[in-house]
Amino acid sequence: GAVVSQHPSWVICKSGTSVKIECRSLDFQATTMFWYRQFPKQSLMLMATSNEGSKATYEQGVEKDKFLINHASLTLSTLTVTSAHPEDSSFYICSAITGPYGYTFGSGTRLTVV
Amino acid sequence: QQQVKQSPQSLIVQKGGISIINCAYENTAFDYFPWYQQFPGKGPALLIAIRPDVSEKKEGRFTISFNKSAKQFSLHIMDSQPGDSATYFCAASGTYKYIFGTGTRLKVLA
Numbered sequence: 001g002a003v004v005s006q007h008p009s010w011v012i013c014k015s016g017t018s019v020k021i022e023c024r025s026l027d028f029q030a031t032t033m034f035w036y037r038q039f040p041k042q043s044l045m046l047m048a049t050s051n052e053g054s055k056a057t058y059e060q061g062v063e064k065d066k067f068l069i070n071h072a073s074l075t076l077s078t079l080t081v082t083s084a085h086p087e088d089s090s091f092y093i094c095s096a097i098t099g100p101y102g103y104t105f106g107s108g109t110r111l112t113v114v
Numbered sequence: 115q116q117q118v119k120q121s122p123q124s125l126i127v128q129k130g131g132i133s134i135i136n137c138a139y140e141n142t143a144f145d146y147f148p149w150y151q152q153f154p155g156k157g158p159a160l161l162i163a164i165r166p167d168v169s170e171k172k173e174g175r176f177t178i179s180f181n182k183s184a185k186q187f188s189l190h191i192m193d194s195q196p197g198d199s200a201t202y203f204c205a206a207s208g209t210y211k212y213i214f215g216t217g218t219r220l221k222v223l224a
Contacts, residue, residue, distance in 0.1 A: 043216045093157045101146045105157035
């Protein structure tokens with residue numbers, strides 16, 4: 001089946017630094033990927049839709065300059081959290097469309113900003 | 115119109131019992147209703163999904179019941195096992211953009 005690989009699985013960074021999270025489709029081409037954020041014991045909140053070769057579409061309330069998304073190839077989308085602060089600490093999950101109504105999630109990245 | 119309401123927030127079931135989680139939606143444009151299972155520290159994994167042209171779908175111990183007129187759907191886990199302890203999310207989709215429910219934390223007691 002379709003596999004979405006997300007890396008790293010966890011990361012700790014200092015406040016003010018930037019962190020990059022990668023999301024790869026391993027055995028299929030993903031023209032569209034999605035980035036979600038999940039706070040402890042809460043649901044998944046869609047942050048943005050990443051489209052290969054074009055600008056990402058951000059959901060209302062998501063800071064475009066803080067959460068930079070790049071989808072430069074059909075198998076890779078990256079989320080960069082810029083100038084991270086403790087309030088950015090969260091679980092970030094990507095997903096990709098794998099077919100008609102098919103949707104596969106990555107394993108998630110736990111970001112802790114200290 | 116974009117909300118998916120999920121209940122209960124948490125559920126405790128004895129081993130062998132039936133776990134029932136309910137979801138309701140408002141947007142009639144939704145035409146795909148998946149359920150996801152998520153273990154701590156992991157991404158959600160698709161459990162079972164249904165389209166509105168059927169009223170029920172069963173896969174092993176998992177069954178989705180769908181009521182189009184009431185705009186409600188539910189997940190039934192038969193013979194619940196401790197390994198089923200996880201958080202379950204319903205979702206609704208019309209154009210690949212998923213709207214997730216708030217999640218149900220299920221604990222199955224051994």
